[in-house]
Amino acid sequence: MRVLGIDPGIATLGYGVVEGERSLARIAHGAVRTRADLSDARRLVILAERIEGILAEYRPDRVAVERLFFKRNSGSALPVGQARGVALLLAARSGVEVDEWTPAEVKEAVCGYGAADKEQVIRMVVRILGLDERPRPDDAADALAVAITSLERVPFLARVSS
Amino acid sequence: MRVLGIDPGIATLGYGVVEGERSLARIAHGAVRTRADLSDARRLVILAERIEGILAEYRPDRVAVERLFFKRNSGSALPVGQARGVALLLAARSGVEVDEWTPAEVKEAVCGYGAADKEQVIRMVVRILGLDERPRPDDAADALAVAITSLERVPFLARVSS
Numbered sequence: 001m002r003v004l005g006i007d008p009g010i011a012t013l014g015y016g017v018v019e020g021e022r023s024l025a026r027i028a029h030g031a032v033r034t035r036a037d038l039s040d041a042r043r044l045v046i047l048a049e050r051i052e053g054i055l056a057e058y059r060p061d062r063v064a065v066e067r068l069f070f071k072r073n074s075g076s077a078l079p080v081g082q083a084r085g086v087a088l089l090l091a092a093r094s095g096v097e098v099d100e101w102t103p104a105e106v107k108e109a110v111c112g113y114g115a116a117d118k119e120q121v122i123r124m125v126v127r128i129l130g131l132d133e134r135p136r137p138d139d140a141a142d143a144l145a146v147a148i149t150s151l152e153r154v155p156f157l158a159r160v161s162s
Numbered sequence: 163m164r165v166l167g168i169d170p171g172i173a174t175l176g177y178g179v180v181e182g183e184r185s186l187a188r189i190a191h192g193a194v195r196t197r198a199d200l201s202d203a204r205r206l207v208i209l210a211e212r213i214e215g216i217l218a219e220y221r222p223d224r225v226a227v228e229r230l231f232f233k234r235n236s237g238s239a240l241p242v243g244q245a246r247g248v249a250l251l252l253a254a255r256s257g258v259e260v261d262e263w264t265p266a267e268v269k270e271a272v273c274g275y276g277a278a279d280k281e282q283v284i285r286m287v288v289r290i291l292g293l294d295e296r297p298r299p300d301d302a303a304d305a306l307a308v309a310i311t312s313l314e315r316v317p318f319l320a321r322v323s324s
Contacts, residue, residue, distance in 0.1 A: 040247075040262065041254040048251055068240055078230055081243020082250070085202075089210055089248050092203040100202065 001154070002027065003099075004060035005147030006051070006091075007139045008084035009076075010034060010043050013050075014139025017058045018129065018147040021155075026129040027058060029140040040079075044086050051087055055094045063091035064099040064150040066106060066142070099150045109149040121145050163316070164189065165261075166222035167309030168213070168253075169301045170246035171238075172196060172205050175212075176301025179220045180291065180309040183317075188291040190220060191302040202241075206248050213249055217256050225253035226261040226312040228268060228304070261312045271311040283307050 001021065007014035011034060017027040032050040034043035055063075065087060068080065091098045104114035110124045122141045126134055128148060135141040163183065169176035173196060179189040194212040196205035217225075227249060230242065253260045266276035272286045284303045288296055290310060297303040 039260065041250040041260040044247055044251045045254045048255070077239035078243040078246070081240040082247030084240070085206055085244030085247035086251050088203040088244065089206045089251070092207045093210075098201065098203040 001062070001151060002058065002060045003062045003064055003147040003150040004054065004058060004091075004096075005064045005143040005145065005150070006087045007142040007146065008065065008080055008087050009139060010040070010047070010079040010083045011036065012137060012139050013047055013083055013087070014137065014141070014143040015051075015054055016135070016140055016144030016147050017054075017060060018144060018151060020151060024128055024148060024151055026131060026135075026144065028054075029135050029144055031137050031139050040082060044082060047083055048086050048090060051090050052094075055090065055096075060096055062097040062099055062150050062154065063087075063094075064101060064146045065091070066146050067100045067102045069103070099154065101146055101149045101153070105153070106145050106149045109152040110145050163224070163313060164220065164222045165224045165226055165309040165312040166216065166220060166253075166258075167226045167305040167307065167312070168249045169304040169308065170227065170242055170249050171301060172202065172209070172241040172245045173198065174299060174301050175209055175245055175249070176299065176303070176305040177213075177216055178297070178302055178306030178309050179216075179222060180306060180313060182313060186290055186310060186313055188293060188297075188306065190216075191297050191306055193299050193301050202244060206244060209245055210248050210252060213252050214256075217252065217258075222258055224259045224261055224312050224316065225249075225256075226263060226308045227253070228308050229262045229264045231265070261316065263308055263311045263315070267315070268307050268311045271314040272307050 002019040016029040107116040108114045164181040178191040269278040270276045
């Protein structure tokens, strides 16, 4: 199974493609950036073109996106939401399954407990995928983590429900 | 000139189509609703299909969307952002011009001053468009207000810059 993880943002959108059954391998990771002087509409068109390109190039079986919560007063919820909406729409329309995981589910799947911090998650992503170095930017590492979550949890959930 | 105004939301997305030069006429208004028990991805696919249907049916010259600010702790910024991102993407991809107006610009254009309250805006929408009754739901009235804003401001801005 191959999973594309997406860490949505309008300025920087991280992505990571992971494949495997028992052992997991990184296929690709990176980030799409858009310039702050462009209109929201133009930035979303750029993100959409890149997401469609990534879906076409890597042909994932599933797309995984974190379920986000903004507890504090945050100016980033709206722009992140815009990018997340575009990613979810394009993934669903491409015909793949879309998984939404809470931050605690990602931490549990990657680190074994739901209260792990961000650095622990990135270190475990490096270890699980056998990488030589830390994936950059952090948005790409986060995208790999959410892709790993689908690979860990979907087969388990399938066994439980069958 | 014909403008489609959109008031984005994932549960209820309001739309309003307004046409005219000196006097403005309502062509259509309404709301698209999605069920809360569906996944975000599925709800966004439903919104996208309806937005594309509205664009195809009414063939607007421009699409107008409010520029939103969430000052307080708000659980709605992320879902509203998701719907707004989908609306902006589809509008831009359909080849029409996309206008983003601040709440103060909408109030100024519709009511003549930027501190008008929500009810004043709706009353003026009714008067400007010569409607027999208040547009429902409020999301549709807000969408008509943002469409009126493009019709008031775009010709003015074009004259100023020419």
